[in-house]
Amino acid sequence: MRTLSTGAGITVVADAASVGSDAGSIRHESTCFDAPVLIATVILMLVGGSMVSNSQAAEPELIRLTTDGHLKQRPCWSPDGQQVVFARHVGDTIFLFLLDAKTGKEERLTSQTFPEYDAVFSPDGKELLLSFDKLSPNQGDIDVSRIALTDRMLVPQATTQKALSHEESPCWSSDGKRFAFTSTRHGNQELYVADIKGGEWLRLSEDPAIDAHPAWSPDGRTIAFSTDRWGDLEIALIEPDGSNLRRLTDSRGLDDYPAWSPDGRHVAFTSNRDGNLEIYVQSLDGPALNVTRNPSIDNFPAWTPNGRIGFVSNRDDGFDLYTVEWRAGSSK
Amino acid sequence: MLSIGQIRTRECRGWTRRELLRAGMLSAAGVSLADLLRCEAAESLGQEAGDNARKAPAKSVILLWLWGGPSHLDSFDMKPHAPVQYRGPYSPIASSVPGLDVCELLPQLARRADRYSIIRSLRGTSNDHGIAGTIGLTGDTAGAASLSGQVLPGALKPTHGSVVSKILGFSPTMPRFLTLGGHLHQGKRAIKGEGGAALGAMHDPFRLDYDPEKGIQIPHLQLLDGLSPSGIDSRERLLGAVDQLARRVDQSADIVRLDQYYQQAFSLLTKTGAREVFDVQREPEAVRRRYGKFRFGQCCLLARRLVESGARFVQVNWSSHVEPVEDGGDGGWDMHDRHFQQYQDRHAWMLDQAASALLDDLAERGRLSDTVVVAVGEFGRTPKINNKSGRDHWEHCYSGLVAGGGLRAGQVIGASDRLGEHPITRAFTAADLFSTVLGQMGITTTTLTTNGLLPQGSVIEELV
Numbered sequence: 001m002r003t004l005s006t007g008a009g010i011t012v013v014a015d016a017a018s019v020g021s022d023a024g025s026i027r028h029e030s031t032c033f034d035a036p037v038l039i040a041t042v043i044l045m046l047v048g049g050s051m052v053s054n055s056q057a058a059e060p061e062l063i064r065l066t067t068d069g070h071l072k073q074r075p076c077w078s079p080d081g082q083q084v085v086f087a088r089h090v091g092d093t094i095f096l097f098l099l100d101a102k103t104g105k106e107e108r109l110t111s112q113t114f115p116e117y118d119a120v121f122s123p124d125g126k127e128l129l130l131s132f133d134k135l136s137p138n139q140g141d142i143d144v145s146r147i148a149l150t151d152r153m154l155v156p157q158a159t160t161q162k163a164l165s166h167e168e169s170p171c172w173s174s175d176g177k178r179f180a181f182t183s184t185r186h187g188n189q190e191l192y193v194a195d196i197k198g199g200e201w202l203r204l205s206e207d208p209a210i211d212a213h214p215a216w217s218p219d220g221r222t223i224a225f226s227t228d229r230w231g232d233l234e235i236a237l238i239e240p241d242g243s244n245l246r247r248l249t250d251s252r253g254l255d256d257y258p259a260w261s262p263d264g265r266h267v268a269f270t271s272n273r274d275g276n277l278e279i280y281v282q283s284l285d286g287p288a289l290n291v292t293r294n295p296s297i298d299n300f301p302a303w304t305p306n307g308r309i310g311f312v313s314n315r316d317d318g319f320d321l322y323t324v325e326w327r328a329g330s331s332k
Numbered sequence: 333m334l335s336i337g338q339i340r341t342r343e344c345r346g347w348t349r350r351e352l353l354r355a356g357m358l359s360a361a362g363v364s365l366a367d368l369l370r371c372e373a374a375e376s377l378g379q380e381a382g383d384n385a386r387k388a389p390a391k392s393v394i395l396l397w398l399w400g401g402p403s404h405l406d407s408f409d410m411k412p413h414a415p416v417q418y419r420g421p422y423s424p425i426a427s428s429v430p431g432l433d434v435c436e437l438l439p440q441l442a443r444r445a446d447r448y449s450i451i452r453s454l455r456g457t458s459n460d461h462g463i464a465g466t467i468g469l470t471g472d473t474a475g476a477a478s479l480s481g482q483v484l485p486g487a488l489k490p491t492h493g494s495v496v497s498k499i500l501g502f503s504p505t506m507p508r509f510l511t512l513g514g515h516l517h518q519g520k521r522a523i524k525g526e527g528g529a530a531l532g533a534m535h536d537p538f539r540l541d542y543d544p545e546k547g548i549q550i551p552h553l554q555l556l557d558g559l560s561p562s563g564i565d566s567r568e569r570l571l572g573a574v575d576q577l578a579r580r581v582d583q584s585a586d587i588v589r590l591d592q593y594y595q596q597a598f599s600l601l602t603k604t605g606a607r608e609v610f611d612v613q614r615e616p617e618a619v620r621r622r623y624g625k626f627r628f629g630q631c632c633l634l635a636r637r638l639v640e641s642g643a644r645f646v647q648v649n650w651s652s653h654v655e656p657v658e659d660g661g662d663g664g665w666d667m668h669d670r671h672f673q674q675y676q677d678r679h680a681w682m683l684d685q686a687a688s689a690l691l692d693d694l695a696e697r698g699r700l701s702d703t704v705v706v707a708v709g710e711f712g713r714t715p716k717i718n719n720k721s722g723r724d725h726w727e728h729c730y731s732g733l734v735a736g737g738g739l740r741a742g743q744v745i746g747a748s749d750r751l752g753e754h755p756i757t758r759a760f761t762a763a764d765l766f767s768t769v770l771g772q773m774g775i776t777t778t779t780l781t782t783n784g785l786l787p788q789g790s791v792i793e794e795l796v
Contacts (some may be wrong), residue, residue: 027503064561067452069625070544073677091545115658133658141671166669166720184669188720193338209416210672210721228421231412232436253423254676275439277681298543318625 011152023049032121062322064212065099069318074118074257074300077101079125081305085109086312086321087117096130098322110152115140118169122176126150129157129179142166144181146196158194158201160185167192167225171216171223173240180204180214180223180240191225194238204242215258216240217268224258224267235269235282255280259301259309266328268301279311281326290327334448341482385500388774389701389738392639393496395647396632396687397468398709399516400654400665403723404731405715405752406675407435409452414751418715420673429742437680440688441733447691447700448735449795453746453755454763456711456727461518461654463667464710464727466525471763479713482685487530489788492766493645494528494535499775502534505606506642511537512631513649514551518666540610542630548610555786609641622689629686634695639703640770644773664756665709669720683707691735704737704769706760715752729754732765734795745794754764763789768796 047251065084066072075086084099096109096116109128110116120129132145132154144158144167158167158181165185172179177207180193183201191204191211203213216223220240227236235248235255249255254271260267261281274290277303282288292298296315308323315322316328361374403420403706405411410424410433428447434450441448457473458464459600463484466476475488490498493509502507528535541549608614612633623629628650635646655661656674667674687707694700712730713723729748735741746757767789777787 071678072624089657091543092657096655135660140660142658142670164669164720168670184720189721210421210717212673228416232423233421254421256676272436272439299677314624317621 046206050112062324064316064324065101065310065321066105067320069316069320071319072300072321075302075310075321076120077302077304077310078121079123079305081122083125084310084321085119085128087119094133110147110154114155120171122172123174129172130183131168131170139164140166140329142168144168144170144179157196158183158192169213171214173216174218174220178240180216182212182214191238193223193224202240202242204238204240205245209235213257215260216229217260218262218264224260226256226258226269235267237284246282248282251288257300259303262305262307263302268303270299270301279309279324281309283328293322336338336393337663340371345643364698367546377421379761383593384774384779386774388772389702390561390704390736390769390772390774391700392643393492393645393704393706393737393769393773394635394639394690395492396650396683396690396707397513397516397647398401398650398665398683398703398707399465400607400651400656400661400667400723401464401709401711401713401730402665402679402683403667403671403675403713403722404452404726404748406437407680408450408728408731408733409748409752410435411715411752414497414715417717418751422676429510432742432744435680436763437676438684440684443686444691446485446734447695447742448705449745450743450794451732451734451745451760451765451795452748453757453758453759454708454712454730454732454765455755459711459725459727461725462523464725465516465518465523468708468710469523470525470529470760471766475524475529477521478523478767479518481521482607486578488524490529490531490535490785491525491527491537491647492770493537493647494531495770495775495785496645496773497528497535497740498531498785499779500644503642507538507607508644509535509537509647510638510643510645511539511647511649512634513541513647514539515650517592518654540634542612542627542634544627544630548612548634562608574586601688606641606695609637612637614719619693620686622693624682624689626682626686628682629689632686632690636690636697636699640699665757666725667713667722668718668724669722671713671717673702673721687733694736698734700736702737704739704768704772705735708731708732710762712752720763724754729759734765736770737769739768739772743794745792760792761789764792765789768792771796 016079044047062180071089073087075084083207085096086102087094094115094117095117097106098109099106103258114135117131117135121126121128127146129144129146129150130286131142133140133142140233141164142213143156146155146157146282165183167181167183170179170181178193178195180191182189182190188208189210189212190206191214194201209227211227213224214223222237223240224235226233233254233256235258236245238245250266251273253271255269256258257270258267266281266283268279268281270277276295277297278290279292279297279298280288290296291309294315296313298311298313300312300332302310309326310321310323312319313322406420407420411419412424424438425436425442425493427434427442429445432445432450456464460478462478463473467473469491470489472489473484474486476484487711497508516526533753539551543549612630615633623633630649635648640645651664652666653661654666656667657669659664691706694703711725711727714726716725729752746755749756768791771791780787
């Protein structure tokens with residue numbers, strides 16, 4: 001028997017013989033929990049063969065939050081850590097779901113039949129912004145909408161009238177008064193900032209490259225985003241007034257989906273710099289560290305309020321939600 | 333093979349299939365389906381075609397039909413030195429073949445480049461999915477229907493799989509031509525050219541599909557109320573269902589088409605062994621995972637099982653609709669907007685994983701050498717990125733992947749200009765591509781003309 005304790009206070013007692021690896025697969029058979037977490041399954045990273053990272057470093061402990069295997073994207077934790085919102089692809093649908101982190105119960109965020117994704121909690125946890133795709137025949141038209149957890153009414157937040165334009169990838173400012181997003185309103189995908197109460201948009205970027213996936217820092221002073229203006233996709237930083245554009249990453253390959261740590265000192269992002277998609281963490285003045293180190297696809301990082309990193313991975317078959325513990329200096 | 337009653341005659345001549353349906357199957361008159369199919373097979377495979385097929389290096393074809401039109405600039409013909417408005421956000425990576433760089437989002441295919449060739453100078457004549465789809469599947473515009481509903485002049489040609497079915501003949505144990513996936517559409521308009529056309533419904537594809545939720549789906553079986561593959565273990569139950577169906581459709585104009593369904597469904601589903609071919613869950617878990625447990629991945633695995641069981645042309649449709657989910661479709665490649673987002677998050681790794689697994693699996697089982705694998709769509713996408721962060725239709729230049737079946741691998745054939753807009757070497761058509769593929773199966777120009785079919789295209793000599 002082997003007992004492991006995780007950073008989330010979950011202890012798993014498992015028969016070591018039942019969690020070995022075969023042909024690169026991971027088995028995860030937990031037998032009892034000492035915390036009331038029903039769904040979360042600790043993945044015991046007792047692996048061999050192709051699953052061993054080149055660095056031979058021990059793989060970090062994971063908590064698995066879902067097991068259905070459907071493709072998922074862009075999880076986001078509520079400020080109190082009690083809920084996770086994420087988009088799930090089933091058949092030809094993309095719908096947002098709320099997962100109760102304690103009970104494991106899920107519910108649809110809305111009752112809409114159109115595609116919806118990229119939801120993010122407001123700083124007070126009472127509302128969400130999301131990308132909502134108003135389908136017309138054979139053509140999507142994506143807006144940023146807002147929804148309160150109380151009445152679940154969708155309220156258009158950023159739309160373009162009289163022209164087909166996509167407003168998406170919203171993120172809140174830390175004071176909850178503004179939000180950043182992308183739009184193709186002006187003929188290319190650029191970054192914008194607007195007040196939650198409405199009014200004119202402030203255009204932050206103006207470059208023929210594609211700017212995507214803004215993430216507002218906890219101190220409110222910086223927006224991270226991805227851009228291909230320097231070649232391939234890199235993580236860039238810009239201030240909310242559009243000034244002081246600078247580069248955070250400089251690697252061959254794709255760096256995308258930036259997410260700020262709760263203390264604002266690190267940015268997690270997806271990168272394929274080692275040949276496949278992994279979650280990396282980088283401080284504002286330090287090197288990027290590979291957190292996931294697994295030959296499967298690891299994507300869409302998001303921080304939990306207690307500093308773990310959530311992400312989507314297909315390491316166990318289909319795509320599911322996981323969190324991994326991370327401390328500065330804990331990864332190579 | 334299920335025999336319905338006692339055989340009364342082994343003489344095929346004088347019996348039409350319709351008569352058999354009525355006199356034989358409907359009233360259980362007693363003709364074994366196997367006998368009928370043996371007669372069919374004997375009639376349809378001529379001596380010359382049979383000799384050519386037996387000597388040909390390729391026995392089967394798996395067509396990965398990337399419906400909607402993949403971007404060549406983001407897959408197999410990258411232009412890293414083009415202006416940012418063209419090149420897109422991805423970098424090329426070196427492959428196992430010097431000079432054959434592919435997109436960084438296709439790392440598994442990059443490692444297997446010695447197993448395939450890339451054609452970078454394919455060219456079509458229409459940017460309408462309907463017309464280009466018909467060209468891709470039949471080699472010709474005749475009978476194609478555009479998005480607006482305009483039908484182009486000429487009689488619709490049979491699709492490549494139907495030609496294979498016609499030339500190589502009906503098989504009593506496995507249809508020659510199967511399509512994995514539903515009927516192809518753009519919007520709500522069905523695409524012409526997926527079936528046998530003048531060759532008859534007998535050479536339409538037998539359709540299967542894999543649903544991650546429900547498993548294998550067999551649309552033809554929906555005609556047999558209440559029956560499922562697992563349920564056809566009772567002769568009485570099957571006969572009852574057939575009788576019921578036959579009474580219902582006896583007066584229908586669809587009777588001839590149902591005849592085909594009967595024959596194929598009977599021959600496949602009344603044999604436990606045949607049914608098991610469809611059951612991808614019989615594969616080791618590691619194999620299923622290798623292909624990926626998403627629809628396209630499991631369909632690629634099913635395609636391998638089918639060719640191992642005698643199928644000669646298996647078409648795996650990436651989707652039924654050209655449109656992605658965000659545009660009301662079911663995940664097609666027609667990404668006019670959010671192109672990079674969708675390609676990066678879904679299409680690229682799905683194609684990379686499934687196609688790589690298929691190539692590996694066929695090679696490891698000794699079947700890549702006699703199975704041609706083609707991955708191609710109906711056209712490419714605009715080299716210049718549009719104002720919605722997407723790419724539009726581009727028929728002037730696109731790429732395709734060809735592997736196996738004795739075709740030359742580890743090479744790039746053709747080249748496009750610096751922006752990927754036009755071929756700068758000899759341009760090849762879809763007809764050329766499939767003329768080459770069918771040629772590897774021993775289906776030559778002579779074979780086609782002998783069978784009353786008009787040859788389409790010329791063999792791409794660099795591949796053979």
